[in-house]
Amino acid sequence: MSTPQDLPVVVIGGGPVGLAAAAHLVERGIEPLVLESGPDVGAAVAAWGHVRLFSPWQYDVDAVARRLLAPTGWVEPEADVLPTGAELVDRYLRPLAQTPAIAPHVRTGVRVLAVTRDGADRSRSLGRARRPFRLRVRDADGERDLLARAVVDATGTWGQSNPLGASGIPAVGEQEASAFVTGPLPDVLGRDRERFAGRRTLVVGRGHSAANTLLGLVELAESEPDTEITWAIRGGSARRLYGGGGADELPARGHLGERLRAAVESGAITLATHVTIDELVLARDGVLVRGRRRDEEASVEVDAIVNATGFRPDLAMLREVRLDLDPVVEAPRGLATLIDPNEHSCGTVRPHGEALLRHPDEGFYVVGSKSYGRAPTFLLATGYEQVRSVVAALAGDRQAADAVELNLPSTGVCSADGPVDDDKDVPVPAGAASSSCC
Template sequence: MFKSIPVNQTSCCETPAKEKSHLPVAIIGAGPVGLAAAAHFISKGESFIIFEAGDEVGANIRKWKHVRLFSPWEYNIDKAAREMLLATDWIAPENAEIPTGKELVEQYLKPLAALPQVSPYVYLNSKVTGISRKGLSKVKTKGREQLPFVIHVEQNGASSIFEARAVIDASGTWSNPNPLRSDGVLGKDEITIKKQINYGIPNVLGTDKVRYSGKKVLVVGSGHSAINTLLELAELKKESQATEIVWAIRKPNLEDVYGGRELDGLPARGALGIRIQQVIESGAVKVMTPFHSEKFIPRNGKIQVVGTINGEQEVIDDVDEIVGNTGSRPDLSIVREVRVMTDPSLESAYELAPLIDPNVHSCGTVRPHGEKELRQPEKDFYIVGAKSYGRAPTFLMATGYEQVRSIVAALVGDMESARKVELELPETGVCGIGVGGGDSCCGPVKVEEATSSCCSASEPSKSNSCCG
């Protein structure tokens, strides 16, 4: 295992920088994309080290372990990782089956991380708090590309510093949910009622049943996470008719929320739109649209939510619980001392933004992209996976796998392979251009593989939450 470097390092200006080639590449995050990067480094004979803030690999996925993905197993396993696992006694899941989050961790991520080529280089309970060049802040230019990166890590209460020749940030966005307020600011009023807010995906029909049964529940958000939360609450309402469900969405048109339905390339994802439309038309859910949240006022153990619809004030009274499914945002604080360029609106990788901007693209398909689009001003530093999308929705797992394949190829000097990015993503069945124009995002793309990290239930009686 790579050893930590003492905190009291010698300044780079006092001694020559060490040769970087012997150092590993640091990977931040031991989720599907981070572990896929490790598999590709192993296939190239390159060293790496992984830092995972949680106490197990796939720790964030564990938070929605009851959730079923949209896509079957054959599309949820990275190719390099599959080859490594098949060389062992690993029993591959049935390709056509759709796994839950728990199954994704137990049947894929844990076996992958347990391989002897991977396990010694995974640091759990290791939260990265900062990244820089050795001895230099981001202001200094001269000689910085010859210096190694230093990774500041909190490990079980102790601070350590590691060196690396390159860094791949695959830490995701799940732990940084967007606030409920439509202006994106976390106010004191929202903090005051935080015990009555679930920003994740509640297990409404399981461990969280008592919390929501017979309560007035407000669901905020219009993505797949919100839809699945609503579908489970609708099932709960059949058992406990006193359960009251209110759905606050900013989109003015419910048709935009229902998605492609029968036209969706992933039938399980399309089924969500069909089912939520049926639930809404049944009257089981009160829809508030386009609702923009502005204030949350605690009143005798309940919450009064103040907002606007078409510029007119609207109030939702006597709310017991709120489920915030308004998406997530990247934590960019750890990259403050490296030279990173992000899109000013999405906080995504800068060159990636035009391909995924939800203000322009109505569908979830993204053009193939790799090392070139993810390249940062800081040489050999990359943000990948869901974090590369910033605040944009509809990140797909296969996108992350192709991102890291291309980046690993570039880091080992195989630029031809790095440039040959091929990816096919399943169409959502919704295609159009918003304000801003440009070519259709839904045009033909080159074929390699299709998958989704988003979620659904394979049948109505199962858990129907989604990672959104």
């Protein structure tokens, strides 16, 4: 059995990294098939469209995508301007998906349920590498199977939030209290304003998602004075998030940390450190959050909780694929030591490509923020370099696949001050990947 060469390379996810993969495949003369579960490309980015990135356009546009867009009359945004998530979709992702080279290969409203080898489950080895991949998908017409010569998983981690409980499992009562809990980036000054105005809000997490929400709540409190803001972190200090200030190579990122520090010092935000959440109890006027501060019992009653503890990869659809993942970070084993958040910031991760992203099932790759597993140091520009290298390998260009280069901004709130003892908080408003990045 041989893998039919006329089968497409299936790219799962129509966000920035997935569409960049499609662009590189097209330029290499390889047919892509992009499957996006949302109603339009960039659906995950659109979910936080109200947030302004702190990385400018120069880091947000893939080089090959730029070449495909140029003949269409696309006007490239100014390199030093900071886009919102909505602008990233409207001015880049949607135009890219509509180019003549990409448009015929994009399918929206298609969810991938499972990936496997055609005719071989995970335990079967004989002839495995010669078999195409089989994908079970669901769309408006029901379930069906597709075949692919290779698969690139660029689904990100958006929507796969870590629980509020500190031990990797939900706090007692977390499911029952879900009506009081939002995701990491609610639009507190827009569509979600009524939920927070004049109410008591607890924000949990120590990353960029938490910072943006906290600063939005501070602004809301200026016109809604009864708005109360409590910020809970598991670590002993918020210094890591305050970051490098004026020394940050991304000025907006440094300014974010400075504004947050000022809000805490002024008393606009009540910061609680060393917090462990054990239980959520429905109360008459809200939800009672019970837990510990250090080893002492503590509780607070609030009207809303923002879960900004970050994300984790969803590996359920890959159950029949042979993966080689680090047991701690849940990233490819060779990549894990390079992205350990205890050692690296998003500006100090060394360039890496196909050689560190490959898995035992030849032709299968996880790229983008999902490739980083639970590490919070992913950058959008990193994802673009990943797919350039992966596609070069798929095209048989080993030299290009191994020649990985990347120029990233350093310092700032991505930097760790030492061992990080709270949850991963993927910094969504940093570079707009399908899940998030800086």
